[in-house]
Amino acid sequence: MNKQNKSPHLKNSDEKENKPPAKWELSDATRPFREFFASVSPKDKNAKLAGLAIIILASAYLFSLILGAGLSAMGAFIVSILLFLFCGEAMRGWMGWEGFWGIILFKNRSTLAYIDRIAHKYADIWIALSDIGLVLGYGLFSILLLGKEQKKPARLAIMYAGGMVLLIAFSLFVAPFAMSVITGMLSGGDFSGASVHLRENFSSFGQVPLEVGEEEIVVPLFSIAMLFVMIFGGLAGSITISLIFYAAITLPAVLGKIFAAIVAFATGGEFNIDGLPPPGGAPIIPGVNLPFVEGIIALSILLVVHEMAHALLARIANVRLDSAGVVFFGILPFGAFVDPDEKELEKIEKYKENRVLVAGSAANLVTCMLFFFLLTVAIAGTEDLRLSGWKVMDGNLPKGAVVYSIGGIDYSGQNLSFAPGESVAVQTSFGEFERVVNEEGKVGVEMRLVEKTGLGFRYAFKQGWGWVEFFLNILALTFALNMVVGVVNLLPIPLFDGQRLMDAGVGNKRISFAVSIIVSAAFLANLLPWIFR
Structure with a gap:
């Protein structure tokens, strides 16, 4: 029985090359999603920028929906993180940018x-x-x-x-x-x-x-x-x-x-x-x-x-x-x-x-x-620009306004109730507003106590001075x-x-x-x- 001579440098067509599998990394979990956007990204620069704008606007819109969905702090946090992760990976794939896990790195050696x-x-x-x-x-x-x-x-x-x-x-x-x-x-x-x-x-x-x-x-x-x-x-x-x-x-x-x-x-x-x-x-x-x-x-x-x-x-x-x-x-x-x-x-x-x-x-x-x-x-x-009272945090009154009275009753944090469907006047630092009472007998406004001194770093500013509050918040x-x-x-x-x-x-x-x-x-x-x- 004759043995076939084989060169050590040649392989038969039926032999399979045994390569070790590529090492899997955690960042690879989002690779299919990123590669999909890379595969559909156009070569034309203007079309590419237009697609990027659509991704950004869509992400901003979805983020606004999350903030208004009434989720718990934990729920809003998790959903927002997932949104930004996939948004970042979509932009990375579409534009070919560097980064990982939704984080985009714009490097500049200058x-x-x-x-x-x-x-x-x-x-x-x-x-x-x-x-x-x-x-x-x-x-x-x-x-x-x-x-x-x-x-x-x-x-x-x-x-x-x-x-x-x-x-x-x-x-x-x-x-x-x-x-x-x-x-x-x-x-x-x-x-x-x-x-x-x-x-x-x-x-x-x-x-x-x-x-x-x-x-x-x-x-x-x-x-x-x-x-x-x-x-x-x-x-x-x-x-x-x-x-x-x-x-x-x-x-x-x-x-x-x-x-x-x-x-x-x-x-x-x-x-x-x-x-x-x-x-x-x-x-x-x-x-x-x-x-x-x-x-x-x-x-x-x-x-x-x-x-x-x-x-x-x-x-x-x-x-x-x-x-x-x-x-x-x-x-x-x-x-x-x-x-x-x-x-x-x-x-x-x-x-x-x-x-x-x-x-x-x-x-x-x-x-x-x-x-x-x-x-x-x-x-x-800025103390002279601030007010004391109950500041509107959420609801159907202007945010930042301080409520003075509801339905003719001076408001100091007490639990007020009115007849459902009744229209009541609400006097605030931003003016007077008419609001219809809800089924629970409430005006439907979330408020918190603020002090003119800024105690507890809770404050409200007079109308027209909101930019000062924005500046203080940054500081x-x-x-x-x-x-x-x-x-x-x-x-x-x-x-x-x-x-x-x-x-x-x-x-x-x-x-x-x-x-x-x-x-x-x-x-x-x-x-x-x-x-x-």
Whole structure:
């Protein structure tokens, strides 16, 4: 039997080439959708732009329908995210743009020369801000993230003296005001209520009497413990412990409600979701739980500041920047990005890498303080333009108007009822309006109490001064969101800068991984009450 000679360089036609399957990535999930739009996209430039305009207008129309559909905060958020995801992927496929998961990246290398120039021209300022940001973020424990250069006695004294003064001022004045702004402007969550709820639940641990002059005040041990946590662990340490403790409150409450719902479903009984503690956090998206235009402007400022700071410290450390540009999520402008060379970043000295990582949050906290000052001045300077009373938030009266009387009765928040179908006069700061009472005996208007002082950051302006309210909203959201993102980004949670900073400070991967899992779980547990609202 003769054997067929085969060349090692040739294959028979009936042999199949065994190629390993291509590695599947999460971003591939939207590839068929994107490729469909790429396949039907015309080559003619004008036709392509016309199609892009149709996608944008259709997405904007669908977004308006979502906002007016009366969905819960959770429902509106999820549907909006899906809309922007598919809108972004459709535009990417149609135009051939770069990006991922609905996020569109418009890269521009011409800005890199500008970044490089100001990075080296003001290097000492950027380094000082980054070093103080470490102290703000991690308190005395930030010593674990410093290099030999930063540990010189004179430099340490300046860093910690300045950092600790800012940390105390931040926690006493800036942070409480920021929480007041968020509670007043972010729908779907009373986050100042979460802070109060946390203190009330742990005040039973004991109290310490302190003499202040001739008076004696009582301070809960929990508050004293949190003060020490802030001094040693900074803002990130304080928020981390608060998340863990508050998760111990929210998780049992939510699980209890879920169990009660299962029992009610099995027995045919009634179930009420009310009674959950206030949420400890919530996702944010302009138009859903933030004012739309003001929210986009504030988030854009936040992201530009954050990414620019990363870029500046990267160039000071001689790390190459591959690209920079602006970011869109679907049709929403969402700020800027820089793309440092990750391999080069990992090769530089550890303390320099830590500076690059913390720079974004440090810039956000500095921006927060700047806008805190601007907002305080603006609020004080516009008090004579504001009104006290019950402000129209939604319904069949002009939004922003303050209601003085309904049906000839001075309105001060009381529960008024009229005969269904009756026509009543409503006197407001925008004039008098006639409205027909609905079947429930109400005018059908949602209102909330506002003060001329702007207490709780809830206010109403005289007619014709709405542009001042728009301006104040931008200042307020930029101030508050920079604080929130600046601090949260320092938490030891995967994908956050705080995760890599903790790895560098702890130096033990097992401990770092365990802490990351605990904090991530606590972070999600804090969101649960918001999900069930």
